Amino acid sequence: MDKVEQNIGLRIKKTAFLPFSLLYGLGVGVRNMLFDLGILKQQRFDVPVISVGNITAGGTGKTPMVILLAEYFQAQGKKVAVLSRGYGRKSKGFFWVDLNMRWELFGDEPCLMQWKLQGKCMVAVDEKRVRGIETILKQNPEIDLIVLDDAFQHRYVKPKINILLCNYNRPFFKDFLIPSGLLREWSRGAKRADAVVVTKCPEVFSLKEKEEFKQALKKYISNKTPIYFSSIGYGNLLPLFEGIEMHSKPGLAMVVTGIANPKPLYGYLQKKGWDLQALAYPDHYHFEERHIHRIVQEWQKMERKADIITTEKDGVRLREFHMLKNIRVFTLPIEIIIEDWQGFEQFLNKQLSNS
Secondary structure, three states, rough: OOHHHHHHHHHHHHHHHHHHHHHHHHHHHHHHHHHOOOOOOOOOOOOOOOEEEEEEEOOOHHHHHHHHHHHHHHHHOOOOEEEOOOOOOHHHHHHHOOOOOHHHHHHHHHOOOOOHHHOOOOOEEEHHHHHHHHHHHOOOOOOOOOEEOOOOOOOOEOOEEEEEEOOOOOHHHOEEEEEOOOOOHHHHHHHOOOOOOOOOOOOOOOOOHHHHHHHOOOOOOOOOOOEEEEEEEEEEEEOOOOOOOOOOEEEEEEEEEEOOOOHHHHHHHHOOOOEEEEEEOOOOOOOOOOHHHHHHHHHHHHOOOOOOEHHHHHHHHHHOHHHOOOEEEEEOOEEEEOOOHHHHHHHHHHHHHOO
């Protein structure tokens, strides 16, 4: 199927799902109106709460942003906790994330946060954010600040700072409501944001392109809302299991992913000189033994000469399969790099200092 046929197919799909999107949008719109009118109540807390979220479902870089904020405030001497709903977990209620237990109890992203923040911040999960915050503060009254993961639509909590992420490659103002598109709510909901961080920007990004993007974005937010541009930075490959050493230079690799959009990862590795074979699964994919058998079989077809490279988030789910321990499997760390970091830092500190 060529690109033209794919585009036609997408347009037909969007048209077919349009009635369902409008019905969904009606429900979301009524819910937001009830919050705006104060009929549905929002709860404030004595400690600052910073919410990180998006309007477009998936793929905006929430996890690295949450980690960045938690590390930043921890470095300022604050005692920080992170609270996530734990998307896709096989449990209900409040839990502290424990890396000695199976990741399914907490979700892959909270486990990744706990692994990256271990020794610095605590990470908890609860599908009810108000209850989760209350439990955190009851059990740890010394906590100075809480970072909420994926909570832009969870309006029962009134955050001190509401940060909205917008994927440069799929901005919410060019998308449509679920299921025709990926919007969780109408684009006008962006007005609730205290700041917008545009994520996954290209390496070459002219001032003219930035200004055009800003002008398009400003139609949906307050004129006073600051906009920051950011990109993804990659670290050095790390072994998934102990005892594995890296090659001295890039070579043949199988890239195994279960994320929303692996194309930037492919592009980075190819630019570094890796010869890639891709094995892509849907976002948050729940790997089972049969999938690992397939991965091993595909690796064997490459005459066992290839490394396997995956993301840190996928590494959380793949680490439990002992079948991979005899294969050279590596994870590629990522971080979010904010272009105007000084301005963003000043924004955070100013917002927190406002009573």
